[in-house]
Amino acid sequence: MPNYWLMKSEPDAFSIDDLKRLKHSPWDGVRNYQARNFMREMKEGDLVFFYHSSCTPAGIVGTAxxxxxxxxxxxxxxxxxxxxxxxxxxxxxxxxxVDVEFIEKWPSILTLAELKQNPELTEMLLTKKGSRLSVMPITQSEWEYISTILKK
Incomplete structure (x- = not known):
């Protein structure tokens, strides 16, 4: 079973389109110890939500x-x-x-505001006040719920 993660990147530094073009890429430059520790837990085959941060609107833009x-x-x-x-x-x-491989760019962004509106995601690290980590785990149920939002 894979684990599930959310990884943030500023789109002007490295975007989902950059990953799509490259097909796979190292995810370097993480300089936060907690985010680093999460990365050390990542294993080949784990699934990732790719999140564009420090932009308007910020949100999940694809999977890797x-x-x-x-x-x-x-x-x-x-x-x-x-x-x-x-x-x-x-x-x-x-x-x-870690190295990440492109899976899919979503047709539209799933914004942070939209994620915060879902009671099912209140325990998600991303939706908690003050959460600024660039790499964070998410649960399988959070992954599945967010995946269903896309299909609506």
């Missing part, structure tokens, strides 16, 4: 799957990278990434 489990994020060792971290080394990596 994890095609490579967590491994050290080499961008943290690159002094020329925006994601460089002097404390992270190849011998003692602090940051990890």
């Amino acid at each position: 799957k994890v095609c490579k489990s967590a491994y050290p994020d080499h961008t943290s060792w690159d002094k020329n990278s925006a994601y460089y971290d002097a404390k992270s080394t190849p011998d003692s990596p602090h940051w990890f990434m």
